[in-house]
Amino acid sequence: MSRAPGPDAGSPDRSPSLRPVASGVLANLAVGTLFAWSLVAPDVTADVGAPPGSGSAVFAAALVVFTAVLLGVGRGMARFGPRWLLGAAAVLAGAGLGLTATAQRPELPWLGVGLLFGAANGVAYGVSVALAARVPERRRGAASGLVVGAYAAGPVLLGFAAPPALAVAGWRTALAVLAVTATGLLVAAAALAPADRAAGAGADRAREPVERGALVALWVLFAGGAAPGLVLFATAAPLAAARGLDAEAAGAAVSLLAAGNLAGRLAAGWWSDAVGRLPALVTALAVTTTALGALAVSSGAAAVLPAFAAVGLAYGAVSALVPAATADRVGARAFATVYGRVFTAWGCAGLLAPALAGEVAAAGSRRPGALLLLAAPVVPAVLAVVALARRPTGRGPSAAGNRPTPAGGRG
CATH class of the missing domain: 1.20.1250.20 (MFS general substrate transporter like domains)
Incomplete structure (x- = not known):
């Protein structure tokens, strides 16, 4: 008994380029650094005059924004395509982290990390996992693992690099360097991503909306x-x-x-x-x-x-x-x-x-x-x-x- 063909069965390209997966890896490596916020949050809140412990509230706000923005990524990809969305994530991440690095007022970390960097996370993560979803099913698990693994790798790497950097340069310089690094990774991810909103989908047509x-x-x-x-x-x-x-x-x-x-x-x-x-x-x-x-x-x-x-x-x-x-x-x-x-x-x-x-x-x-x-x-x-x-x-x-x-x- 034969089975109906999967979404990639009729695709002429059964060996898709690794570029979309590499794009997703770079994007998630950049925005996953949100989960290292606790490394600098106490110093940030103390220096800008925010209440003690408000750093965790800023992180929670970023998660809320992350989840809300992710809901709109599907429409955004249909209208603008992955490349433009990752470019927007680069702007949001650079602006959010840069603004926080220069903050002198207690509300600015909420705007910089909670809103802007949280939004960059939603956009970049949503695009990244969607690019992994375009890989044929027989290799889709490995692609998804690489992409979401990169999101977890960011804070692991910062866990080793941040303490000595903070001791030598202080949190403002460290956060500014992170802003430049994250922006650069997202720009590279955008360059690797498909330009056409339909690129990479091939003959894979969406089925009826999931029950x-x-x-x-x-x-x-x-x-x-x-x-x-x-x-x-x-x-x-x-x-x-x-x-x-x-x-x-x-x-x-x-x-x-x-x-x-x-x-x-x-x-x-x-x-x-x-x-x-x-x-x-x-x-x-x-x-x-x-x-x-x-x-x-x-x-x-x-x-x-x-x-x-x-x-x-x-x-x-x-x-x-x-x-x-x-x-x-x-x-x-x-x-x-x-x-x-x-x-x-x-x-x-x-x-x-x-x-x-x-x-x-x-x-x-x-x-x-x-x-x-x-x-x-x-x-x-x-x-x-x-x-x-x-x-x-x-x-x-x-x-x-x-x-x-x-x-x-x-x-």
């Missing part, structure tokens, strides 16, 4: 799969200390969480091209649950460090697999619009995570078994995977768990 049930399932999957990792990121250091780690080991736990996130993004997408998107997602959810169980029943570095690394790995995997699974289901042309809605799940989970962080850290020392409650969102996420598996798209690898057939033919 509401599938959209809801993707939303629940993203929210439930990402929530445990986001909460752990929000409370990593105090939770590690509460589970018996000293300051040095707690720092190692935070580093392992970030490293796991990056490794999960890079590896999971590639692996899903071989085993299927849905099986890979189920594996990631199982790893999250197992790691949280170990964190709840054990203390000390021997248990906590691997658990942090595993949660980071699973969170990174979900972050890479959900966009690839969405593209498999709706096609490349419809992806940017549909994924903007799916991504609001991450935004909601990200805003709730800090609210739960204090309770989670306290539970780590008083009632460690309560940490198992962090696994509660995984239950609806698993049910969402089951629902997606029961909603076959009838087109190639999107059905039967999104497993691609061997290159050169459709089974």
Whole structure:
């Protein structure tokens, strides 16, 4: 029995250029530095006369703007194309970071980072994952993993480079250098991106709008799969200390969480091209649950460090697999619009995570078994995977768990 051809089956170009993927990698490497804001936020808020602790509120505002802007990227790509949108992201990023670097008033970080750099994130991230979605399904997971992995790599790199730079040059110079660097990366990404709004889509035509049930399932999957990792990121250091780690080991736990996130993004997408998107997602959810169980029943570095690394790995995997699974289901042309809605799940989970962080850290020392409650969102996420598996798209690898057939033919 043969399957209906996938979106790339009729494309004359079965070896697409790597330029769009490289564009997405550069763009996300630039804007992912938003997640290193905490490295300079205390100094920024103190010097501009902002209330103590307002740096985290600026970051939350940037996430809200990021999520809201991403909702409009689909229309923007249809009207202007990826190259123009990435050019706009370069202007927004340079202006936002530059404005903050010269700020003398407490409201300017809100404008520079919260609004302008948050908007640059929404535009650049939306375009980047949409470019990865144009890759044929048999390699789409690897492409998505590279693109979203670059977003996580930015703060990892700054984590090493920023402390000595801040000690030598101060936060204003460091932020100005970051503004120039981010702008340059986004300009290079724009140069590599397709100029035509339809470029790279080939014969991949959008199917009918994704059915509401599938959209809801993707939303629940993203929210439930990402929530445990986001909460752990929000409370990593105090939770590690509460589970018996000293300051040095707690720092190692935070580093392992970030490293796991990056490794999960890079590896999971590639692996899903071989085993299927849905099986890979189920594996990631199982790893999250197992790691949280170990964190709840054990203390000390021997248990906590691997658990942090595993949660980071699973969170990174979900972050890479959900966009690839969405593209498999709706096609490349419809992806940017549909994924903007799916991504609001991450935004909601990200805003709730800090609210739960204090309770989670306290539970780590008083009632460690309560940490198992962090696994509660995984239950609806698993049910969402089951629902997606029961909603076959009838087109190639999107059905039967999104497993691609061997290159050169459709089974």
